[in-house]
Amino acid sequence: MNKSRKSLLSVIVLSALMGAAHSYAEPSSMQGVAPFVSDVPQVQQVMLSPSFWLERHADHTPIMNRAQIQAFNRDLIATNKHVIDPLAYSSELSAQQLRATIGNTSSTPSSPRFYVDGTALTEADFARYHANTNIGAIKESNKVHFGMVVTRTSLRTFPTDDRVLNAEMDVDLDRFQESGAFPGEAVAILHQSADKQWYLVAAYNYTAWVKKSDIAVGNKAEIRDYMHAKDFIVVTGDKVDTTFVPNKPHVSQVQLDMGVRLALMPQQDIEHLTHGQNSFASYIVKLPVRNSDGTLSFNTALLPRSSDVTVGYLPLTSHNLIAQGFKFLGERYGWGHDYKARDCTGFVGEIYKTFGVLMPRNSSWQGAGEYGQNWRFDSSATSQQKLAVLNNMQVGDLIYIPGHVMMYIGDYDGEPYVIHDVKGLGYLKDNDEFYDGELNGVSVTPLLPLHLNASTSYLDKTYAIKRIAAGTVQ
Template identity: 45%
Template sequence: MICKWGGAVKSQSFLRAWAFSALGLVLVACDKPHDTHSVEPQKINASVPLSFASVKFETDVPQLQERMLRPEFWQRRLSSDAARLRAEEIQTLNAKSLGSDPFLNNLDQFPSDVSGDRVIDMINQVSRPASSPRYRVDGSLFTERDYAQLDAAVQRSAVPEQVKVRWGVVVERASMRSYPTDTRVLKNAGDMDLDRFQETGVFPGQRLAILHESADGEWWFAVNYHYAAWLPKRAVAIGERGAIDRWHRQSPRLTVTGAQVRTNYNPVDPRTSEVVLDMGVSLPLLSAADVGHNVNGQNPHASYIVALPVRDAQGALAFEPTLIGRAQDVTPGLLEYRPSLVLQQAFKFLGERYGWGHDYNGRDCTGFVGEVYKSFGILMPRNSGQQGKSDFAPTKRFGPEDHAARAEAIAALRVGDLIYIPGHVMMYIGQVDGEPYVIHDVTGLSYYQTDESMYRGTLSGVSITPLSPMRLSEEKSYIDGIYAIKTII
């Protein structure tokens, strides 16, 4: 066991909280300077050896201290924690964005029929050969013949002159892909982390406008609120638009506020059993008055009851009462949008493995910030370039030579502000001794060392870094590359 306070290992005489034994294991809490009451220590199982060994924190991230890896460190530094937007103001913000942002899709206003030319144009936005070589996982080149086979799977010739839109709901976490295939295609042979056919993730409860299907009948080409691409049919249930819209508007709702939670185990219906729900997923709440006191063999009094979308054997949509334990990281309604909770939500992803386009059961830089803000009900475009160009929030924009304006904007950053550099977005969390720090989902780590040599390392996850030392290249810093900063108010 490690028991450490203030950098010095404490002897057993300093232990003063609680101990309990279960299956021969003992847990002991350490003295902390903010404790204001005493608790008599219980007898510790003497048969279990106690080990007091400290582990020194080591990192190649410059200027980073271990204490900075806790949200409380940054929350204590807030000068104000006032709510920024009320729930109705967030609804107004989203309505404005969905009505005017070219990178968002207002499914409430989506037409019932779409021209075939428009559908083909949307398909062509994602289903196109790369301009540079691509490789299979085994290192072999992805050839023109391979692309031809994928084009056949897309079957553009089967798109009619007028497409009747079908409607669906996502029932399980899945990927949206460039082509209707699970084949991983890499930019560099051996670089497994970046599957270039991976576009984004979809999550239970997301509505879909369905426009086309693959030649093998296993994939849909569909539109959600911020993307259009291919996804497997197994992840989608087809329903009637009116019923889907009523379910989508149903209130009150339960919001997932943890990085991921799962529905309760259900031995009766596997469709609702241990379903993975990512941060920001929102589902209608039900009560025992609606469904009774026995939900699939479990009393619901200690759980929330939600109407979960499910898919039957024919692919049709239904909504099933499903339990999510009250101990799970969820909240009725939405979180109040204020700085301390933005920090709380962002740090729930700290250390998660980077996943390009929501690959690896994770997320990338824009998936990260998007899910954090969805827990407050705020919607934004999918990709960093789209977000940076968009006007979904007040934005300061900079040209390459706007050094003074950029420095002034950095000095005025507010917790939760989004900082855009080419191909990447970061979230500002505060400053220490004048140095701004960010949390971001990032792959690489580059900076100049004290001997003026360039250090290149790996992060590949949600990380805390200082802003100033980070480099895009030997010639260009992160700060030099900032082209937009957004404050969501």
């Protein structure tokens, strides 16, 4: 399966992104001779440029149009229990419902856990965490409130910032870290911790604990109006910041990650000066902020027109799928959106959010989900059966192995290549010895050489391939 590397004769200049804010230029390291050291098989430096794949596989033909994407999302919310409209949450929860939700969110793990200093968590430690979930305050009927995320934040297993590791003591994998939530997202607020510092919230694709200071409580109708604003921007870069504004921390240098959607201020409400800066060279957005009493309001914020954003969603095309994926290349792996980054499902989820497509949070939820067009493989499936599907993949197709997802970007020399946010790197060397390395970031790799261990390849463990396409939600 290992093939000799072939020299590539030239670097292809990327055409302008359809609908995106920027066109690509080749990195300076591609324009001359630059050091390139790699232990990744069958990857050459030029393959790390999006233009290499765009020239071979890009297509501007829409995979789904806007109406089809809206229908896709509606059907997904209606049929998949892992994706919801938080604003459709019931106005009240019974004691039984709330206890069950807390129990599902904040369960004691079956295997040992350790603090970063190596100290094992005890029953008393878990009792303290459970006590802070405030189950004792549950009433026969519990009012549900609604709010918006005002700053990038973490969704946690328990209402605590404590970092907790498993027996392998991998400091990158905080086992209390579940997911992330981003400015402009709506949440249903289900409960408050005993220390009054955390909310239990239901976001569109996850339920967990979030810092109370990162959520503003508002009126559901007002939040829905904001979420359905006709004019909005979508962040299409890996991340952008709002413009610095002196003495206004709520709107100054706020990090906005790929896929964040913010309503634009109506033209008639924009003045020539916004926070002391001329407005004409900026996008003026309505940013959700948290008032001193915890309530929601919307303040004006500026984004330079040079920012990697687009007005409305990007067209869902193979060209844009590749271009968006490569904007994360080299970002460090962030388990559950840790490190202000993302993991494998966050990576593909945020790419597809730039087109307005929603997805479940976890890879198992995605891989098992019946939305999209699916090819499934049980334990009796042969490599030949899987290869027959791989040979007919389209850019943007998602490949699932247990605990991981990859996005197909095209073939080179008959070999399928993927881009993915991944921890480990394993493959068989020329002498059939297993190479056990690290990627720990967004990487371009061939698919077929990758192994989980000396005897098990990624192909062996591939259980689903999914295509996000119109008319295929089940």
